[in-house]
């Protein structure tokens with residue numbers, strides 16, 4: 536049953552979060568290295584694929600974020616897309632801390648930024664533009680490198696908690712059609 540809507544800005548922060556929590560998203564960890572080459576990062580659900588040509592993405596860090604300050608100085612970041620096995624990774628990077636990488640295994644991206652192991656995929660980006668978003672920044676990044684894709688289920692954030700979903704099944708007929716549509720070997724079968 537529909538609830539009575541709240542009036543113009545006649546709501547508190549808890550009510551706003553409850554409303555926004557109805558929108559289910561994936562979870563990423565945005566990483567970089569600081570001036571001393573130490574890995575830093577934070578859990579981030581405000582990540583969006585923005586543009587295909589040019590390839591742009593965006594995310595929104597709190598203006599008080601120390602990770603953001605390191606990302607801004609470096610001018611580069613990696614977006615790590617988490618799998619459903621990485622709830623603990625999200626929890627570690629979703630809370631303030633000075634050594635969030637303590638129990639995290641990672642490899643350097645081409646630019647030397649942390650790629651967290653066992654994520655669904657990752658992209659390395661250069662900061663293209665930063666605009667104002669209230670108590671957050673809106674950071675637009677230009678994608679430079681696409682990481683490999685792992686066949687696993689995503690970690691989802693919904694109503695302030697974690698969820699997972701079945702990976703969509705690919706039937707043999709769909710796989711055959713995909714192979715046909717992406718074939719680059721020429722018309723050798725004719």
Ligand SMILES: Cc1cc2nc3c(=O)[nH]c(=O)nc-3n(C[C@H](O)[C@H](O)[C@H](O)COP(=O)(O)OP(=O)(O)OC[C@H]3O[C@@H](n4cnc5c(N)ncnc54)[C@H](O)[C@@H]3O)c2cc1C
Nearest residue numbers: 577578579580581595596597599600601602629630631632
């Ligand atoms: C699933 C999920 C999704 C999230 N999505 C987003 C998102 O899209 N955008 C976003 O900005 N955040 C998001 N968060 C929250 C974010 O991950 C956490 O706030 C994280 O701690 C931020 O890390 P940081 O390094 O950016 O900030 P930190 O530097 O860890 O700071 C976090 C807050 O703590 C304060 N602080 C830091 N150090 C101290 C100290 N020594 N003493 C007192 N206060 C201190 C800072 O001022 C800041 O307000 C999300 C969290 C979760 C779990």
Ligand SMILES: NC(=O)c1ccc[n+]([C@@H]2O[C@H](COP(=O)([O-])OP(=O)(O)OC[C@H]3O[C@@H](n4cnc5c(N)ncnc54)[C@H](O)[C@@H]3O)[C@@H](O)[C@H]2O)c1
Nearest residue numbers: 551552553555556557580581595596597629692694695696
């Ligand atoms: N965009 C963000 O900055 C953001 C997003 C999600 C969670 N968080 C933080 O992570 C922690 C865990 O969250 P929770 O489990 O209590 O969920 P919650 O119930 O506080 O969040 C529900 C929804 O509200 C929105 N939200 C929450 N905090 C926000 C913020 N500071 N700015 C903008 N939107 C926000 C998000 O859409 C989130 O999915 C909290 O400290 C929360 O502030 C921050």
